[in-house]
Amino acid sequence: MAEKTQDLQVDTHPLNEIRRTIAVLSGKGGVGKSLITALLATYLQRSGKYRVGVLDADVTGPSIPKMFGADKFKPRGSDEGLFPVHTHSNIQLMSINLLLEDPTAPVIWRGPILANTVKQFWRDVIWGDLDFLLIDMPPGTGDIPLTVFQSLPIDGLVIVTSPQDLVSLIVSKAIHMAQMMKIPIVGLVENMSYTTCPHCGQRINLFGIGHSKQAAQEAGIPFLGALPIDPELATLSDRGQIERFHKPYLQSCLEALEKIPSRYQTFKVPDLTPADDEKEILSDESDTRKQSDDSGGSMKKIAIASDNQVVSAHFGHCEGYTLFTVSDGSDEFEKQYLPNPGHKPGFLPNYLNEQGVTVIIAGGMGSGAVEIFQEKGIDVITGAEGDVDQVIRSYIDGTLQASGAVCHEHSHSGD
Ligand code: ADP
Numbered sequence: 458m459a460e461k462t463q464d465l466q467v468d469t470h471p472l473n474e475i476r477r478t479i480a481v482l483s484g485k486g487g488v489g490k491s492l493i494t495a496l497l498a499t500y501l502q503r504s505g506k507y508r509v510g511v512l513d514a515d516v517t518g519p520s521i522p523k524m525f526g527a528d529k530f531k532p533r534g535s536d537e538g539l540f541p542v543h544t545h546s547n548i549q550l551m552s553i554n555l556l557l558e559d560p561t562a563p564v565i566w567r568g569p570i571l572a573n574t575v576k577q578f579w580r581d582v583i584w585g586d587l588d589f590l591l592i593d594m595p596p597g598t599g600d601i602p603l604t605v606f607q608s609l610p611i612d613g614l615v616i617v618t619s620p621q622d623l624v625s626l627i628v629s630k631a632i633h634m635a636q637m638m639k640i641p642i643v644g645l646v647e648n649m650s651y652t653t654c655p656h657c658g659q660r661i662n663l664f665g666i667g668h669s670k671q672a673a674q675e676a677g678i679p680f681l682g683a684l685p686i687d688p689e690l691a692t693l694s695d696r697g698q699i700e701r702f703h704k705p706y707l708q709s710c711l712e713a714l715e716k717i718p719s720r721y722q723t724f725k726v727p728d729l730t731p732a733d734d735e736k737e738i739l740s741d742e743s744d745t746r747k748q749s750d751d752s753g754g755s756m757k758k759i760a761i762a763s764d765n766q767v768v769s770a771h772f773g774h775c776e777g778y779t780l781f782t783v784s785d786g787s788d789e790f791e792k793q794y795l796p797n798p799g800h801k802p803g804f805l806p807n808y809l810n811e812q813g814v815t816v817i818i819a820g821g822m823g824s825g826a827v828e829i830f831q832e833k834g835i836d837v838i839t840g841a842e843g844d845v846d847q848v849i850r851s852y853i854d855g856t857l858q859a860s861g862a863v864c865h866e867h868s869h870s871g872d
Contacts (some may be wrong), residue, residue, distance in 0.1 A: 484627030526697025
């Protein structure tokens with residue numbers, strides 16, 4: 458039996474504080490392990506409660522960057538280490554694909570080098586503070602996954618199966634490996650379980666009824682639900698837009714992940730959304746709408762209408778809103794991303810108000826939206842353009858160049 462593990466474990470970078478590491482494993486390739494890893498990361502990030510990273514350890518078939526549309530992003534390095542790239546919704550990501558000159562060329566390195574690469578992603582990458590680091594494992598239970606399990610402290614293992622799998626065999630191998638390594642099993646998710654007829658909505662079990670639930674019960678591990686074959690999911694992940702997927706699958710799995718205790722107790726992302734009674738006070742004092750941080754200083758929450766990291770010309774029709782939380786007098790900020798929940802007249806200003814936004818920046822905005830924001834005491838800055846990070850820096854410095862013009866074009870009507 459392989460020895461565990463403490464002595465073989467590699468320390469993470471000294472600048473990292475990673476609260477939970479979750480490995481996602483499958484018996485073979487092609488069952489949707491990477492897609493489920495990406496989807497779980499997307500849901501966790503969207504909740505606004507967590508900082509999320511994805512370590513793509515599927516070194517021979519790294520598909521994660523493409524699903525996030527990040528395959529052309531290049532990680533930056535410093536003397537201290539390597540920084541992960543940030544996806545459109547600000548998930549941190551590291552993959553061998555991001556480091557190769559030609560990401561389409563197959564990776565034909567030997568096992569030990571591949572395993573070493575994954576160790577380096579743990580040791581040399583500056584992830585910083587993360588609530589969840591999801592690890593897309595190499596498929597199977599062979600040498601590379603075994604080395605990864607020995608080298609990294611894993612807090613939970615999610616096993617992905619498909620109805621075509623020899624599920625009980627895969628489950629028993631995975632459980633055996635997890636026991637050897639003393640890794641807690643979060644549970645089992647069955648992917649591609651069924652599909653839904655687009656005409657009548659009836660559920661069709663393409664491969665017969667999956668045995669995963671039974672296999673999980675027999676092995677005494679939680680069954681965390683089934684994911685259907687969903688053409689929208691396939692299309693969005695092929696286009697690099699998985700973060701735009703909104704159907705609430707994998708809820709039991711998410712709940713199980715959220716219950717995993719954190720390794721560190723000190724850090725908490727401040728929830729700046731005002732409570733209902735605070736909202737009333739804020740609306741009464743709308744012209745001085747600011748929030749306090751723990752030290753009694755003032756905080757602003759600035760939303761920038763964004764299309765792919767760039768300020769959007771169209772407030773209502775942008776891809777999403779990058780939220781920056783800034784304390785007065787500080788040039789530090791927290792960054793979050795909210796996908797655009799949909800454009801209906803009058804809806805978005807109220808929605809952003811509910812998120813606690815105090816300033817909205819966009820390229821253009823209709824006069825109706827400007828009025829609602831102003832009624833709520835939210836500052837409106839229009840005419841801004843360029844990279845959202847640079848825009849927020851200029852805003853903080855007081856050098857933001859913006860026309861302030863209200864747009865009366867047809868395309869903004871109802872904004
Ligand atoms: P693995 O990581 O197990 O090798 P992937 O996650 O790369 O598998 O998935 C293989 C292919 O199947 C991808 O093109 C992915 O988009 C597609 N796919 C996986 N699960 C689903 C699903 N539930 N619905 C639609 N397409 C899926």
